[in-house]
Amino acid sequence: xxxEPLTNNENLELQNDIISKIQELINFKNLEPGDKLxxxxxxxxxxxxxxxxxxxxxxxxxxxxxxxxxPQSGTFVADIGQxxxxxxxEDIRRLDEPDFKSLVETRILLELNAVTLAxxxxxxxxxxxxxxxxxxxxxxxxxxxxxxxxxxxxxxxxAQASGNSTINxxxxxxxxxxxxxxxxxxxxxxxxxxxDLQEHQGIFQAIKEQDPEKAxxxxxxxxxxxxxxxxxxx
Numbered sequence: 001x002x003x004e005p006l007t008n009n010e011n012l013e014l015q016n017d018i019i020s021k022i023q024e025l026i027n028f029k030n031l032e033p034g035d036k037l038x039x040x041x042x043x044x045x046x047x048x049x050x051x052x053x054x055x056x057x058x059x060x061x062x063x064x065x066x067x068x069x070x071p072q073s074g075t076f077v078a079d080i081g082q083x084x085x086x087x088x089x090e091d092i093r094r095l096d097e098p099d100f101k102s103l104v105e106t107r108i109l110l111e112l113n114a115v116t117l118a119x120x121x122x123x124x125x126x127x128x129x130x131x132x133x134x135x136x137x138x139x140x141x142x143x144x145x146x147x148x149x150x151x152x153x154x155x156x157x158x159a160q161a162s163g164n165s166t167i168n169x170x171x172x173x174x175x176x177x178x179x180x181x182x183x184x185x186x187x188x189x190x191x192x193x194x195x196d197l198q199e200h201q202g203i204f205q206a207i208k209e210q211d212p213e214k215a216x217x218x219x220x221x222x223x224x225x226x227x228x229x230x231x232x233x234x
Contacts, residue, residue, distance in 0.1 A: 022058075
C-alpha cells in the first residue's frame with residue numbers, strides 16, 4: 001500500500017500533537033531546565049510517529065527557545081520556568097504556517113543583516129564555501145538548468161559567514177519552505193538566471209573585499225529586482 005504524503009495542514013496538526021505530548025512528558029516527569037529528554041527514537045516509539053516528525057517538532061521547539069540540542073549529548077529543556085514554558089507551547093500550537101509573503105519578508109530582513117556581518121567577519125574558509133556554492137550555481141545557470149537549491153545554498157553560506165548562529169539557524173529553518181514555494185509558484189524563470197548570477201558574483205566580491213555597505217546595497221538591489229520581477233507583493 002502506497003502512503004500518501006501529508007498535506008501542510010495535516011503535517012501542522014501532527015507537529016502540534018507531538019509538541020503537546022512533549023509538553024505532557026515534561027510536566028508529568030517534572031523535568032527542569034537542563035534535564036535531558038528521551039532520544040528521538042524513544043519518543044518516536046512512545047508517540048507512535050516517525051523519527052522525522054519528532055525531529056521536526058523538536059526543531060520547532062528549539063527555534064522558540066524551549067528546547068536545546070547539544071551535539072553528541074541529546075536534547076535538553078531550556079532555562080524557562082514551567083508556567084512560561086506551558087504558555088509558550090500553547091502559543092506555538094496556535095501559530096499558522098507562514099504564507100510565502102511572510103517568508104520572503106523574513107528572508108530579506110535576515111539576509112540584509114547576514115551579508116553585512118559576513119562582509120565584516122568572513123574567514124578564508126567561509127569564502128571557499130561561498131565560492132564552491134557559487135560555482136555550483138553558475139554551472140546550473142550556464143547549462144540552463146533549474147538552480148533554485150544552488151541559489152539558496154549560496155545564500156546559506158553567507159548566513160554561515162555572518163558568524164551569527166541565530167541568523168544561520170533561522171535561515172536553515174525557513175529555507176525548506178522557501179524552496180517548496182519557489183518550485184510551486186515557478187519563481188525565478190531561467191531568463192532571469194544570468195542576471196542573478198552576476199548579482200551573486202558582485203555580492204561575493206563585496207564580501208571578499210570586506211565592504212559591508214557595498215555588500216548590503218548589492219543584496220538589497222538583488223532582492224528588489226528579484227521579487228519585483230517574480231512577484232507582485234503588495
